[in-house]
Amino acid sequence: MFEWTTFEAAFVETTEAAIDKWFTKYPKQHPYAIAFHELYCELDGPISIPSLGINSVEKQKNEEGSDEENYKWCPADWHWTSLLPERSPLAKLEKQLIDEACSGSQAHWKKTKRHFEKILLNVTKHLYQKYSKHPQVTDDFVVYIDDEEYGLDLIKRCVPARLYKKHFDGLDKPNLSKLSPEERLAIYIKDIWSYEKEILAIGVNAIPALIEKLNDPENGWAAAGILADIGQPTEAVISALRKHARTKGGTGELSANALHLLGDVEFLYELLNSEELLNQAVDGILKGLKVGASDRKVPLPLNYSHAERLLAMNSPAIEARVIEVLKPGGSFIDPKPSDLDELIRGLNSPHVPIRQHAACVAGDRALGKAVGKKLLPVLAEKLTDTVPNVRRLALLALSYWKSDASPYHAEMKKLQKDKDPQVREYAYAVFDR
Secondary structure, X not given: OOOHHHHHHHHHHHHHHHHXXXXXXXXXXXXXXXXXXXXXXOOOOOEOOOEEEEEEHHXXXXXXXXXXXXXXXXXXXXXXXXXXXXXOHHHHHHHHHHHHHXXXXXXXXXXXXXXXXXXXXXXXXXXXXXXXXXXXXXXXXXXXXXXXXXXXXXXXXXXXXXHHHHHOHHHOOOOOOOOOHHHHHHHHHHOOOOOHHHHHHHHHHHHHHHHHHOOOOOOHHHHHHHHHHHOOOOHHHHHHHHHHHOOOOHHHHHHHHHHHHOOOHHHHHHHHHOOOOHHHHHHHHOHXXXXXXXXXXXXXXXXXXXXXXXXXXXXXXXHHHHXXXXXXXXXXXXXXXXXXXXXXXXHOOOOHHHHHHHHHHOOOHHXXXXXXXXXXXXXXXXXXXXXXXHHHHHHHHHHHOHHHHHHHHHHHHHHHHOOOHHHHHHHHHHHHO
């Protein structure tokens, strides 16, 4: 069992030692903040110890020409972004943490992550209590966790209310409750990137304003994405998106994607006749196989027919783009159990890009044991695929299923003698993890 008490004690000891060393080395610097940042977690994978940054009033003035009333709050922009030593007890404990997280189900991984986040919050509060009265720090010194996922909500849990109000209150969105719905929408549309959730909550009533926003040369692309997420393929929406999909650039690309997500794929095939728009059209046609297609309220079902149709055109330019879009390492969809038959069909496709894509998608053990019983035997057959990279991807996908793939370990280990050096390398690596 993982020793959480030992982990927290070592975490505190190591961070304190790093901060104390910094104070000793820079006696004339006056910090206004210390922050944990760059938290990286990957389901069924790493849970990393974050970086620890510090910034001082002096560096803020020298590098930014600002003063203590205008602090910078992004630790990545600070002068000292990483205080923790590479070689420390935390390195060993981080590995133990990852091993613990990955030792069971995905529910266990998520529980481990929550426990780690609780400890990180405890350590952050401890550091504030210890260093807020240090003679070198400013009177408004804070310690916090900078994390994109939780944003200001997490900072509120780290920082005393008085200091949060002074430093971070202005970063919160203004209270617009006294405005009329029309006035609020106008503000949302103007700052569309910041108010995406609010616009989605308005739904169909925001469509006319979003259609108009498509003409914005800087942020029209965001409007296209939100129109897709609202999911109302009205005549006005489709007409506007088609218009912009005929233009090259960010709004055109997102409009093409939106047309696929709204069910207007056939129009995108017409754009293939334009050399300038070919890549944009292919990307839109294949949007169903990319990120964003499976995390919708009504997820798009897995469908390889469009990729097959494009590859059957025997166009070198189109084939090259299909290969680029579906290449391993890209952002693929999260399949649903209902996608099983199409996923198996993809694994058996005569087209290499489709087999590679299906092998990547098949590594999601969140599909569940019932799906795994039907899927893993087919995936194991790909261990003898004629294409080395398909063999490698099938090997990786099986390894992600952890103990469910144990019946196929003997076949997987055979690839340690594969004729392809990269396949051999991965075959050893998956059993060393």
